[in-house]
Amino acid sequence: xxxxxxxxxxxxxxxxASKNKTKRGYQAIVTLHEENYEGKIFPVNPKEKSILxxxxxxxxxxxxxxxxxxxxxxxxxxxPNILRDCGKKGVAGAVIIAGGFREAGEKGKRLERExxxxxxxxxxxxxxPNTSGMMNLKIGLNLVGIKNAPKGDIALVTQSGNMALELIxxxxxKSRKGFSYYVGVGNEADIKFHEYLNFFKNDPDTKAxxxxxxxxxxxxxxxxxxxxxxxxxxxxxxxxxxxxAGKKSAGSHTGSLAGMSxxxxxxxxxxxxxxxxxSDKLFPVAETLSSLPTIKNNKVAILADxxxxxxxxxxxxxxxxxxxxxxxxKTQEKLRALLPWNASVKNPVDVAGGTDSNPxxxxxxxxxxxxxxxxxxxxLVGLFGGYGIRFAEELKFQEEDAAHQMGKYVxxxxxxxxxxxxxxxxxxxxxxxxxxxxxxxxxxxxVACKCIESLCRYGEYLTTYHxxxxxxxxxxxxxxxxxxxxxxxxxxxxxxxxxxxxxxxILKIHNVPLLEEEVCKTPEDAxxxxxxIGKPVAMKIVSKDILHKSDAGGxxxxxxxxxxxxxAFDEIIKNAKNYKPDAEIEGILVTPMADEGLEIIxxxxxxxxxxxxxxYGIGGILVEVIKDVAFRVLPLSRGCAKxxxxxxxxxxxxxxxxxFKPFDKKAxxxxxxxxxxxxxxxxxxxxxxxxxxxxxxxxxxxxxVDARIILKSK
Numbered sequence: 001x002x003x004x005x006x007x008x009x010x011x012x013x014x015x016x017a018s019k020n021k022t023k024r025g026y027q028a029i030v031t032l033h034e035e036n037y038e039g040k041i042f043p044v045n046p047k048e049k050s051i052l053x054x055x056x057x058x059x060x061x062x063x064x065x066x067x068x069x070x071x072x073x074x075x076x077x078x079x080p081n082i083l084r085d086c087g088k089k090g091v092a093g094a095v096i097i098a099g100g101f102r103e104a105g106e107k108g109k110r111l112e113r114e115x116x117x118x119x120x121x122x123x124x125x126x127x128x129p130n131t132s133g134m135m136n137l138k139i140g141l142n143l144v145g146i147k148n149a150p151k152g153d154i155a156l157v158t159q160s161g162n163m164a165l166e167l168i169x170x171x172x173x174k175s176r177k178g179f180s181y182y183v184g185v186g187n188e189a190d191i192k193f194h195e196y197l198n199f200f201k202n203d204p205d206t207k208a209x210x211x212x213x214x215x216x217x218x219x220x221x222x223x224x225x226x227x228x229x230x231x232x233x234x235x236x237x238x239x240x241x242x243x244x245a246g247k248k249s250a251g252s253h254t255g256s257l258a259g260m261s262x263x264x265x266x267x268x269x270x271x272x273x274x275x276x277x278x279s280d281k282l283f284p285v286a287e288t289l290s291s292l293p294t295i296k297n298n299k300v301a302i303l304a305d306x307x308x309x310x311x312x313x314x315x316x317x318x319x320x321x322x323x324x325x326x327x328x329x330k331t332q333e334k335l336r337a338l339l340p341w342n343a344s345v346k347n348p349v350d351v352a353g354g355t356d357s358n359p360x361x362x363x364x365x366x367x368x369x370x371x372x373x374x375x376x377x378x379x380l381v382g383l384f385g386g387y388g389i390r391f392a393e394e395l396k397f398q399e400e401d402a403a404h405q406m407g408k409y410v411x412x413x414x415x416x417x418x419x420x421x422x423x424x425x426x427x428x429x430x431x432x433x434x435x436x437x438x439x440x441x442x443x444x445x446x447v448a449c450k451c452i453e454s455l456c457r458y459g460e461y462l463t464t465y466h467x468x469x470x471x472x473x474x475x476x477x478x479x480x481x482x483x484x485x486x487x488x489x490x491x492x493x494x495x496x497x498x499x500x501x502x503x504x505x506i507l508k509i510h511n512v513p514l515l516e517e518e519v520c521k522t523p524e525d526a527x528x529x530x531x532x533i534g535k536p537v538a539m540k541i542v543s544k545d546i547l548h549k550s551d552a553g554g555x556x557x558x559x560x561x562x563x564x565x566x567x568a569f570d571e572i573i574k575n576a577k578n579y580k581p582d583a584e585i586e587g588i589l590v591t592p593m594a595d596e597g598l599e600i601i602x603x604x605x606x607x608x609x610x611x612x613x614x615x616y617g618i619g620g621i622l623v624e625v626i627k628d629v630a631f632r633v634l635p636l637s638r639g640c641a642k643x644x645x646x647x648x649x650x651x652x653x654x655x656x657x658x659x660f661k662p663f664d665k666k667a668x669x670x671x672x673x674x675x676x677x678x679x680x681x682x683x684x685x686x687x688x689x690x691x692x693x694x695x696x697x698x699x700x701x702x703x704x705v706d707a708r709i710i711l712k713s714k
Contacts (some may be wrong), residue, residue, distance in 0.1 A: 003125065003199045005069070005093065006069055006092050006125050006127070007134070007136055007181060007183070007199060008136060009068035009093070009136075009141060010039040010040070010068055012037075012039060012040070012042070012069050012141070012143070013042040013043075013060050013063060013067045013091070014041065015044040015071065015072045015082055017043030017048070018045065018048075018073075023073070024073040024097060025043075025073040026052075028145070029041060029043060030052065031144075032143075033052070034147065035142040037139065038141075039139065041054055042055075042060075042067060044056070044057050044059065044063075045058075046059070060082070060085045060086055061088050067086075067089055068093070069091065069095065070082075070091050070094040070124075071097070072094055072095065074098070076098040076129065077111065080115055084118060087119075087123055087124055094125070094127070095133055095143055096115070096126060096127070096186070097131060101130055101189070103130060119190055125190055125191050126190035126191060127184070127191055128184070129187055129189060131161075131184040131186030131187075132144055132164060134182060136181050138180060138205060144161075146168055149179060149182070150171050150175070150177070151178045152171070152176075152178025152179050153177070153178075153205060153290055154178070154207065155181045155196075155200040155208070155209045155210065156179050156181065156211075157185060157197075157200075157209065157210070158213075159185055159212060159215070160184075163212045164182055171283055171287075174424075175283070176435040176436065177287045180205045180206045188216075192217060192221065193211070193222050194221045194224070194225035194226070197209065197226055197228075200229070201232050208286050209235045210237075210283070211236065211237040211238070212240070212282070213240070214240050215609070216609050219610040220473075220611045220633070223267055223271045223610065224271075224471040224472060226268070226271040226272065226273050227271040227470075233290075234274060234290065234458055235274065236273075236276060236286040236454075237274070237275055237276065238276045239268070261607075263607050263609075263610060264610070266632060267632075267633045270632065270640070272461045272462075274454050278450075280447065281446075281450045281451075284440065284442060285450060285451055288418060288455060289454055289458060291440060292417075292418075293410075293414045293416055293455075294458050295416060295455045296462075297376040298322060298459075299323045299375055299376045299377075300377050301327065301347050301348075301379070302314060302324065302378075302381060303348070303365055303369060303380045303381070304351070305350070305383050306350070306382050307344075309381040309382050310382075313379055313420070316445070316446065317379070317452065322452065322456050324347055324348065325347060325375070326346045327345065327346060327347050327349070327369065328372050328373070331345075331371065331372040332345045332346065335349060335365060335368055338354070339354040339361070340352050340353060340354045356391060357395075359387040359395055359399045360398040360401055360402045360405075362406070363406050366380070366417065367409055370409050370415045370417075371413065376459070377452060377455055379420070380418070381419075382422070383423065384419060384421050384423075385423045385424065386422060386423030386426070387399055388430075389428065399428070400429055403430045403431075407434065407437025407438075408437070410437060410438070411437075416452075416455050418440055418442075419439060419440065419448070420442055420443070420445050420448035469640070470637070473634065473635060475680060475681070478510070478677050478681045479682060480509045480510075482509060483505070483682065484682070486505060486506060487682055487684050491711060496686075497547055497711070498708070498709040498710075499544060499586070500540065500542065500589060500706070500707060501589055502709075504707050506678065506682075507674075507678070510677055511674060512674050512704055514704055516591070517589055518590055519587045519588070521586075522569075523570065525587075526568075526588055527565050536559060537559050537593060538556070538558075538592075538593055539557075539568050539572060539589070539590050540555050540589045540591075541554030541572050541573075541576045541588060542587050542589050543576060543580075543583045543585045543586060545580055545582070545584055546583055552576055553575030554576050556568040556571070573585065573588075594703055597694030597702070597703075598653065598654075598694070599692040600616070600617070600668065600692065600693040601615070601618070601689075601690065601691040602616050602671060602690040603615045603688060603689045607633070611633070612634040612680075614631070614632050614634055614636065614672065614675060614679070615629050616629065616645065617629030617630065617650075618653065619693065630644045630645075630647040634679050638673065641669045641673055644672065645669065654668075654695075661698060662698045663697060663698065664697065664700055667702045671690075671693065671702060675688065675690070685711060685712075686710045686711055686712045687708075687709070687710040688709050689708040689709075
């Protein structure tokens with residue numbers, strides 16, 4: 001059901017309306033009046049005849065007119081019956097203010113489940129529960145109570161009323177921008193984050209979507225909808241719960257799955273979401289992305305009236321991966337003609353006092369820099385806006401003229417300008433003129449640099465990443481009957497872990513490179529296999545009752561003679577029986593020792609928020625110490641697999657180092673794609689661990705030495 005009637009409600013029933021000025025049911029009606037709400041208001045309270053001059057109804061079903069939305073301000077336990085009445089009346093949605101649901105423990109969880117079930121039966125969509133409310137500022141539909149919230153084109157969706165209040169206050173004090181909507185999702189019990197994304201993606205009055213998220217109940221759907229939305233307009237997100245204490249706090253607040261894991265970070269970025277880690281940068285980045293053209297070549301110029309700020313800005317941007325290229329020689333010539341002899345005109349550009357008596361020069365410099373085809377955007381840092389304050393009052397008119405000109409250049413050259421100024425707190429008129437042209441001004445250099453970075457990242461995403469992204473898992477994509485039988489037999493026998501040779505057989509079916517191997521029942525079988533391959537072998541116990549083979553003394557390596565093969569076979573069997581006397585032993589897995597190579601680890605698991613994910617990194621015994629790994633939500637594309645390989649800190653090793661030749665990246669990409677296909681083919685797979693995988697020199701491939709597959713228990 002569309003959310004249009006809910007978020008653009010033309011009539012509201014305030015259930016729990018009151019004459020008590022301290023009650024939400026009174027304050028809500030007052031706010032709707034003060035905000036000049038364009039729709040109809042229906043107070044509902046069986047004890048009152050009228051409230052604030054409006055006829056009061058005993059029940060929502062008594063209202064004669066159509067009702068789009070109900071604001072429910074009554075206690076949690078009353079809500080199921082109220083929703084039943086809303087269903088009978090044909091109410092499209094309800095905003096549930098009350099807490100005491102999932103976040104309050106087991107009793108609250110049961111009540112929340114009942115509320116959701118009743119709402120579904122009755123066809124009523126729910127915002128909340130445990131929400132601060134919602135606002136549609138275009139029509140004065142204010143069900144929150146925040147007064148004088150600035151109107152604009154940013155949709156605000158958060159799981160925290162306090163965060164919403166902070167962002168709205170910041171916008172009203174520091175910006176000309178404002179909000180089209182605000183939705184407090186609360187516990188996200190019914191309407192999910194991804195549904196709000198879908199709505200705001202299509203809303204013509206919204207240019208950017210700003211989100212504060214503590215937990216996602218349907219993470220994969222959120223990613224897919226975010227991917228669709230970010231191709232149309234920017235999505236800026238702050239995800240809390242990066243630490244164990246943060247996760248605990250988020251859980252107690254909304255009862256949501258929480259945690260800004262590395263998985264979440266990479267998944268959000270892959271979907272085109274602009275991820276913010278500091279709350280003070282959240283609104284500025286949304287303001288910037290909703291106002292300015294993106295930077296498409298990752299190349300930025302810095303224009304400064306002092307070396308200190310220019311140096312700090314250059315460091316911050318370079319550390320963020322932004323290029324600060326030298327300006328074209330013709331650009332430098334034109335700047336040299338405008339500025340004093342001692343000015344630096346390469347990039348960063350330092351006007352060296354040239355603007356002290358003529359701040360209009362800033363606009364002339366901006367014009368020449370934005371004309372440079374190698375420059376995608378400009379960061380202006382320093383004192384702009386303060387010359388009329390610091391030096392002479394008449395200079396403010398030159399600054400205002402410069403602001404007009406800079407605004408016109410943004411439009412003309414379709415390149416963004418972000419301004420940092422020490423005088424922003426004094427609100428000079430030149431800054432208001434810049435904002436009139438959608439050029440943001442910040443008093444924090446770090447915030448200004450983050451905004452420029454976001455323009456680069458979003459511009460890069462729009463021109464590259466999105467072309468091959470999908471978060472949709474097509475189960476049974478390339479399923480094979482023989483592999484399905486292996487999995488079915490294991491589950492039928494009560495096993496959730498495949499034996500090593502079973503796991504490898506599934507890998508082989510999907511064309512993953514493996515060494516030849518055989519499960520041998522007797523020492524003679526092992527000797528015959530050893531003679532067949534003619535090289536040292538590894539020998540491992542095969543038993544569903546012994547998962548940790550090394551702990552049981554069930555592994556022997558580098559066995560290089562027939563006599564040693566027999567001895568190893570007998571010793572492994574003896575060790576296994578001593579370790580677990582009742583263990584059911586199928587035999588000994590014999591495989592040739594692999595040639596030395598670079599150890600790689602590839603694994604998959606089910607993430608609690610996003611479903612199947614894949615891990616890749618440099619393997620070996622130090623993998624858990626170094627933790628140099630990359631994550632992706634499955635499925636993978638070829639381009640995504642390549643970026644995943646290049647992302648880790650140790651990626652340079654693969655290109656060859658200190659006499660080593662480059663390693664076979666193409667084989668590694670094929671392995672990652674094969675693993676992705678396997679996970680898509682068999683939904684029964686819970687985890688997969690390929691470690692070690694030995695990667696060889698370019699064109700020589702790789703081999704999976706050890707493999708483990710864990711299945712979902714029935």
